[in-house]
Amino acid sequence: MNSFWGNIFKSRENEQDDILTILKKIPIFRDLNNRDLNRVERILHRREYRQDEIIFHQGDPGLGMYIIESGLVSIVLMPAQLTIAELYEGEFFGELSLLDDSPRTATAVAKTPCKMLCLFQPDLFDLIDLDSRLGVKILLGLSRTIGERLKRTNEHVHILKCLKIQPETP
């Protein structure tokens, strides 16, 4: 009997440890200690997707961010079906939806069977209400991540502009 309950609690603990390990790698949660990460873990939703299953459609209202626990996800621009990114274990997408309600800008498809951790805006806002100190840390992490992505986009725009000004000589 003891081993029965022991196994159940052990598997739950292992699962939680796995999630904490993944969360620690996410830049948004970089400043969080173990206690904070445990609080974040409590508001995450765990979902499993089959191969080729659509996670969300382009144009759907954005509600939150997805973290890949395992598997491969493609971000596809519709209707051209242009794959703009392929994301692996430990990577995340849809983080802008944590801040606003604008529609999804692309479709996310599970290319292999995937396990995902989902963090949604309503749950994040509840957490901010309950623990504003933790909320500030998460929002700071989120701003930093979005800022870095903006810098990278600016660099790409700059490169593209330069290429337009100085066309390659034949």
Next chain:
Amino acid sequence: METTFNRRLKITALLLVLAGALLFFVSIGSLVKLVVISALLAYIIDPLVSFLESRWMGRTAATSFIFLTIILVAVAFSFLLLPILSNQVTTIQEGLQSGNADVIIARIENLIKSKFAFLGLRELDLIDKVHTETVSIVNWLFSHLLDVVSLITDMIIIPFIVFFLLKDGRAFKKQFISIVPNRYFEFALNVLYKMDMQLGNYLRGQFLDALVIGVLSTLALWILNVKYFFLFGAFAGLANLVPYLGPVAGASLAVIVTIFDTGDMLMAAHIALAFTLVKLLDDVLIQPLIVAKSVDMHPLLVLLAVIVGGKFFGVLGMLLSVPATGFIKIAVQESIATFRKYG
């Protein structure tokens, strides 16, 4: 053709499931009533628990603390106010059974007979009818509301359900979301969140409004030196949970009992004026501040809800039917709005 047939089949199946669910809920009526009351109470208390949680208290500790406080306050109020309430109920009963009420009823009967003689009214037997009705209402009250066994059972079960709804409500919600298929997962989460927010605001607003109306009515009646100020004030507050009909019922009870009990028409007019002023204050000042307007319900919808609630679950059903209809209205409204966004 086949698609239309399939769609019709699906709609029929859905309607059958809904009808089955409704029948099931009606057949386990008393349990549904307990769960509905507990859920409403949990919604009202939740912000207090969350407030303590935001001040570095664990959810369980915060829930326990709030529970203990509520129990202490309830016990204190029972000791202070129950004797007043039971005293006032007994005095009313005695007053209605005394000859005073019969004299007034006879006077009203004579007035009707003289003013409406052209209708050919001879014997109205108002005194007998009022007596029979009073006895049946008192019997009903004793058998339904003051049934000690069910009252004690409810007093144990309801706090038990409320405690766990408050402590583990988020986990229940997460469990519910986890069984929704991936395709509808974000949609369900979106609807649930918006419903939760709107319903919470609506219920807390209604509760606060009823509390303020109850206190204001009690104060007004106390200033007017009405004998049963507390009983009428408390009833007015409770009745206020039912929009449109509630305030009228609250004022009518106070006016009718005062007329039958004392025969003082001037006092009855003062009471009516006091209730009108409280209602005016409620409409102009209190409601715009604390009651969510998003759950505005048409008077006809309220009336139908109260009739259906009363038919299936009695007086308590009449009181609970309005918040329950509010819940259904929000659920349908938010589902349609979110569904449109998902195109």
